[in-house]
Structure formats: C-alpha cells, structure tokens
Amino acid sequence: xxxxxxxxxxxxxxxxxxxxxxxxxxxxxxxxxxxxxxxxxxxxxxxxxxxxxxxxxxxxxxxxxxxxxxxxxxxxxxxxxxxxxxxxxxxxxxxxxxxxxxxxxxxxxxxxxxxxxxxxxxxxxxxxxxxxxxxxxxxxxxxxxxxxxxxxxxxxxxxxxxxxxxxxxxxxxxxxxxxxxxxxxxxxxxxxxxxxxxxxxxxxxxxxxxxxxxxxxxxxxxxxxxxxxxxxxxxxxxxxxxxxxxxxxxxxxxxxxxxxxxxxxxxxxxxxxxxxxxxxxxxxxxxxxxxxxxxxxxxxxxxxxxxxxxxxxxxxxxxxxxxxxxxxxxxxxxxxxxxxxxxxxxxxxxxxxxxxxxxxxxxxxxxxxxxxxxxxxxxxxxxxxxxxxxxxxxxxxxxxxxxxxxxxxxxxxxxxxxxxxxxxxxxxxxxxxxxxxxxxxxxxxxxxxxxxxxxxxxxxxxxxxxxxxxxxxxxxxxxxxxxxxxxxxxxxxxxxxx
RNA sequence: GAGCCCGUAGCUCAGCCGGUAGAGCACAUGACUUUUAAUCAUGGGGUCGCGGGUUCGACUCCCGCCGGGCUCACCA
Numbered sequence: 001x002x003x004x005x006x007x008x009x010x011x012x013x014x015x016x017x018x019x020x021x022x023x024x025x026x027x028x029x030x031x032x033x034x035x036x037x038x039x040x041x042x043x044x045x046x047x048x049x050x051x052x053x054x055x056x057x058x059x060x061x062x063x064x065x066x067x068x069x070x071x072x073x074x075x076x077x078x079x080x081x082x083x084x085x086x087x088x089x090x091x092x093x094x095x096x097x098x099x100x101x102x103x104x105x106x107x108x109x110x111x112x113x114x115x116x117x118x119x120x121x122x123x124x125x126x127x128x129x130x131x132x133x134x135x136x137x138x139x140x141x142x143x144x145x146x147x148x149x150x151x152x153x154x155x156x157x158x159x160x161x162x163x164x165x166x167x168x169x170x171x172x173x174x175x176x177x178x179x180x181x182x183x184x185x186x187x188x189x190x191x192x193x194x195x196x197x198x199x200x201x202x203x204x205x206x207x208x209x210x211x212x213x214x215x216x217x218x219x220x221x222x223x224x225x226x227x228x229x230x231x232x233x234x235x236x237x238x239x240x241x242x243x244x245x246x247x248x249x250x251x252x253x254x255x256x257x258x259x260x261x262x263x264x265x266x267x268x269x270x271x272x273x274x275x276x277x278x279x280x281x282x283x284x285x286x287x288x289x290x291x292x293x294x295x296x297x298x299x300x301x302x303x304x305x306x307x308x309x310x311x312x313x314x315x316x317x318x319x320x321x322x323x324x325x326x327x328x329x330x331x332x333x334x335x336x337x338x339x340x341x342x343x344x345x346x347x348x349x350x351x352x353x354x355x356x357x358x359x360x361x362x363x364x365x366x367x368x369x370x371x372x373x374x375x376x377x378x379x380x381x382x383x384x385x386x387x388x389x390x391x392x393x394x395x396x397x398x399x400x401x402x403x404x405x406x407x408x409x410x411x412x413x414x415x416x417x418x419x420x421x422x423x424x425x426x427x428x429x430x431x432x433x434x435x436x437x438x439x440x441x442x443x444x445x446x447x448x449x450x451x452x453x454x455x456x457x458x459x460x461x462x463x464x465x466x467x468x469x470x471x472x473x474x475x476x477x478x479x480x481x482x483x484x485x486x487x488x489x490x491x492x493x494x495x496x497x498x
Numbered sequence: 499g500a501g502c503c504c505g506u507a508g509c510u511c512a513g514c515c516g517g518u519a520g521a522g523c524a525c526a527u528g529a530c531u532u533u534u535a536a537u538c539a540u541g542g543g544g545u546c547g548c549g550g551g552u553u554c555g556a557c558u559c560c561c562g563c564c565g566g567g568c569u570c571a572c573c574a
Contacts, residue, residue: 014525014543015508015524015525016508018525018526072533072534072535072536074532074533074534074536074537075530075531075532075533075534075536075537076529076530076531078530078531078532078533079532079533079534079536081534090533090534092532092533094531094532095531096531110525111524124532124533124534125532126532126533126534128532128533128534130532144508145508145509145524145525146508146509146524147508147509147510147523147524148508148509148510148522148523148524149509149523149524149535150509150510150522150523150535151509151510151511151522151523152509152510153509153510154509154510155505155509155510155566156566156567157505157565157566157567158509160566161566169509211573211574212573213572213573213574214572214573255574257572257573257574259572259573259574260499260571260572260573262568262569262570262572262573263567263568264573264574265572265573265574266574269574271574354571414574415573415574416574418574446572446573469574471574473574474574484567485574494565494566495564495565495566497564497565497566
C-alpha cells in the first residue's frame with residue numbers, strides 16, 4: 001500500500017487525485033466529509049466585535065461554534081485561518097485540546113476545505129482572536145486547489161468565468177457585489193417610501209418596443225411564435241399607467257440588447273424605470289438627483305465620490321443645460337440656427353461625427369453632441385433640449401417644435417438617466433411611430449416599431465406623466481469605482497470556452 | 499464587425515539574438531508546539547492556448563484558428 005502510494009506520488013502531480021485520496025481516508029475514519037447539521041453560533045465579525053477588548057494573552061471560558069473556509073494552515077495545521085462571509089478567525093488545533101481521532105482528521109485537511117470548529121475563545125499573546133478547537137467537523141472537502149494566497153486570482157478571464165473563485169479570493173470583488181445589492185435595496189426603499197408601486201412586466205415581447213435597439217429573438221414552441229427579449233419595459237409600464245394601477249410605479253429588472261460588448265455594455269443589463277402621473281420631466285430631474293445622491297450618502301456615507309482620476313460631487317441640485325447650448329459652447333456650432341437636415345449633417349461631419357446618409361437634423365445634433373460634448377460631462381448635468389426625431393415617446397417642447405421635453409443625465413461622461421414628459425396624446429404617438437417605421441423602411445434597424453396595442457391603450461387615456469430610466473449597472477460602477485461593467489455583474493456574458 | 503495587445507506548472511510570474519523551460523506560492527516527505535504571506539530541508543509537477551509553416555533545431559520567427567483585454571463602431 002505504502003509503495004503503491006509512493007509510486008502514484010512520484011508520477012505527475014495531481015492535486016485532485018491527492019485530495020480524492022484524503023477524501024477516501026476521511027471516509028475510512030468514519031468521517032462524513034460533507035457533514036450536515038453543523039450550525040455556527042457566531043460569525044467572525046461578530047466575534048471580533050464581541051471580544052474587541054479582550055487583552056492579548058487572555059483566555060475565556062466561552063464556547064463558540066464557527067464555520068468557514070481554511071485559507072491558511074501554519075505549523076502543520078496547529079494554526080488555521082478560517083474565513084467566513086464576514087471575516088477571519090484563527091483556529092488553534094493543539095493535541096492538548098483535540099482527541100486523537102480529531103488530530104487524524106486535521107492531518108487530512110487542505111487549504112480550501114470548509115470546516116466547522118467548536119472550541120473556546122481566547123486572544124493569543126500576539127493579539128490574534130483565536131478559537132481553541134475541541135472538535136472539528138468537515139463540512140465540504142475541497143477537491144481543487146485555490147489560487148495563490150498572496151497575489152490571488154488576477155487573470156481577468158478566469159475571474160469572470162469562475163466568479164466563485166474570484167469571490168473566494170478577492171475581498172474587493174465581494175465588496176463590489178455586496179454594494180450592488182445595497183444600492184438596489186436603498187433605491188427600492190426610497191421609491192416605496194415615496195409611494196411608488198413595484199411591478200413586473202413581461203420579458204418576452206411580441207413587439208420589442210420602448211427603446212431604439214436590436215433585440216434578441218427567440219421562439220415559443222406551443223404558440224409557434226417569434227418572441228423578443230425585451231429591450232425596455234416602457235410600453236408595458238405605461239399600459240399599467242393607463243389602467244390606473246397606481247399613480248406611481250416602477251420596475252427594476254433586466255433588459256436585453258443584441259449589441260456589442262464593451263467595458264460599459266453587457267447584452268443583459270439592469271435598469272430602473274419609473275412613471276409618475278401628473279408630473280413632468282422637471283419632476284424627473286429632481287427624482288434623479290434625489291435617488292442617486294441619497295443612495296451615495298446611504299451606501300458610501302458621502303455624496304463626493306472618487307471615480308478613476310476624478311472626484312464627482314453628487315450633492316444636488318445638478319445643472320441643466322440644453323444639448324444645442326452645450327454643442328455651441330464646446331464646438332462653436334449653433335445647431336438651432338441650422339434649419340435643415342443637410343446643413344446640420346454638414347456641420348456635424350465637420351465636427352468629426354459619423355452619420356448615416358439620410359440623418360435627420362436631430363440625429364446630426366445628437367451625433368455632434370456625442371462627438372464633442374459627452375466625454376467632457378464629468379460632473380452631473382441634466383442635458384435637455386433633445387431633438388424630437390430621436391425621441392419618439394417624448395412630449396413635444398411647446399417652445400420649439402424641433403425639440404421635446406426630455407433630458408439625459410450625464411455623470412463621468414456616461415448617460416446614467418434618461419427621462420421625459422411622456423406622450424399621452426394617442427394621435428401624436430401614432431404619428432411618431434409612423435415616422436419611426438418610415439426610418440426603419442429606409443434602413444434604420446434600430447428605429448422603433450409600431451405597437452398597435454400600446455397606441456390603443458393610449459386611446460383610452462393615460463394621465464400626463466413623467467418617466468425616468470436609470471441604468472443600474474453604470475450607477476453601481478460609478479459608486480464602486482469599478483472600471484468595467486463586468487465588475488458589477490456577477491456573471492457577465494462570455495463566449496463559451498472550447 | 500475593425501485595429502492594437504495578451505495566452506508558459508493549480509495560481510502569480512520570469513524565460514535575452516532560435517539551441518527542447520525556471521522561480522515563488524501551492525503540493526508531497528521530514529523537522530518544528532504560539533504561528534499569522536509561519537519557517538527550514540528535500541522532492542515531484544509542463545500538450546509553453548490549438549493547428550500549420552520556416553529551420554539541423556521553435557516557448558521564441560511567420561501564417562491561420564480559439565479565448566481574453568483595450569480602443570473604435572453600435573449602444574445604455
């Protein structure tokens with residue numbers, strides 16, 4: 001037997017084989033390596049807090065049960081660093097406290113194993129809070145080795161593909177995803193406190209509407225029907241507004257867009273959309289500031305946040321500037337004085353914007369804005385004065401027929417919010433859709449589609465309302481100083497390997 | 499979709515002008531009973547992403563492919 005083992009071990013190193021061998025040895029000792037029934041009585045952080053004043057070298061009679069993952073073994077297992085979801089606690093395994101059968105189990109433990117420990121609390125002379133182990137329970141024998149303890153897992157691809165490993169190894173990754181949860185929880189609470197009703201609307205759409213984007217297509221077998229993963233919840237939320245379900249409602253959920261992947265784009269992403277009856281886009285500006293600033297204050301304890309090289313001041317109020325005004329200031333071209341699409345296209349192209357052939361006046365202005373202004377909007381600003389022809393769901397601006405009552409909020413050069421006074425005139429809405437369909441016919445793949453039932457709903461009457469969308473992923477990126485959207489999405493979209 | 503860059507042990511990384519691969523951690527064996535990136539000694543571990551080509555000889559040079567990152571385009 002011993003000779004056989006020697007032969008195996010002299011061959012190719014195989015971590016898994018070694019651990020399977022230990023697993024078998026544990027079973028031979030009558031130990032269940034995936035034991036049920038061990039319930040920890042305290043977590044590491046709780047013990048840290050409770051025994052904060054325990055002096056170095058002091059012992060207590062307090063028995064505790066802790067559980068976690070073995071992240072370090074020192075002095076042949078005499079000292080174990082046990083990590084749980086809250087922090088680290090040291091375990092002391094000494095022959096004076098552990099029975100011989102427990103010492104035999106100890107020898108079969110590896111880095112990465114999940115164990116439960118029952119013992120007595122003390123603080124070592126060197127100041128480490130420690131459990132003197134009296135009993136060990138193997139909760140999950142790990143068959144695969146962890147990444148290197150000091151450098152952790154740095155390979156970006158592996159971090160995204162095997163997020164569980166990233167989370168085991170990186171407190172930063174754990175903190176980011178916890179903050180994401182906290183941000184969404186606070187957002188939800190603030191909305192509910194303000195009287196908003198949370199709803200869920202379909203992910204599967206017969207007509208993909210509510211935004212200008214390419215949809216994912218799928219198929220329903222029983223109905224033998226092409227369906228689309230939603231690109232936005234907007235048209236269904238407005239149907240609920242028509243129904244009078246609530247004057248204020250919101251949805252926080254996923255959207256799917258069949259477009260490129262980048263550090264700021266994931267094919268599925270999360271957004272907040274909310275609608276408030278008897279309000280307009282100005283109300284939505286206040287709402288945007290309130291939500292984002294309050295979330296920052298509650299989650300980060302400050303409204304002054306670092307992002308990369310910048311420091312961003314989120315304390316309201318935020319300035320409001322029109323798109324045309326910003327382009328005029330940054331690029332020296334006054335689009336409001338250009339009265340036709342041809343002149344606007346020429347001007348935009350001169351500013352370095354790329355444009356489709358038949359681009360409208362509004363598309364030209366937007367392209368000029370994207371080329372010359374967007375990147376410079378680091379501090380929060382509400383950009384107003386959106387062109388009508390790129391805003392088919394927004395109410396006209398009565399002061400200028402080329403514009404609508406819409407704004408996008410920019411922070412760090414990114415669009416983080418998009419809002420408008422919603423069209424509730426069904427005839428106007430139909431005209432807007434028809435203009436979009438015309439653009440579609442002329443090759444604009446992302447022009448919005450006519451949703452007949454939505455127009456029908458408007459014909460029953462929707463109260464005047466303000467609507468707002470906030471991209472959750474980008475908000476979380478901002479508030480967690482994360483350089484990539486993949487850092488704030490636990491399982492970002494990846495091409496399958498092999 | 500295009501351009502640039504990257505892929506070497508389980509992990510983190512070296513590897514020069516082409517001569518068939520190294521370290522640390524991890525692992526195994528031993529020492530060590532108050533360590534904390536424990537330490538010390540010894541040892542094992544490689545389809546150099548994959549496939550071609552050039553060459554006496556390729557981790558290294560060339561081509562193609564796969565996967566990833568960044569930038570651009572599209573978009574939020």
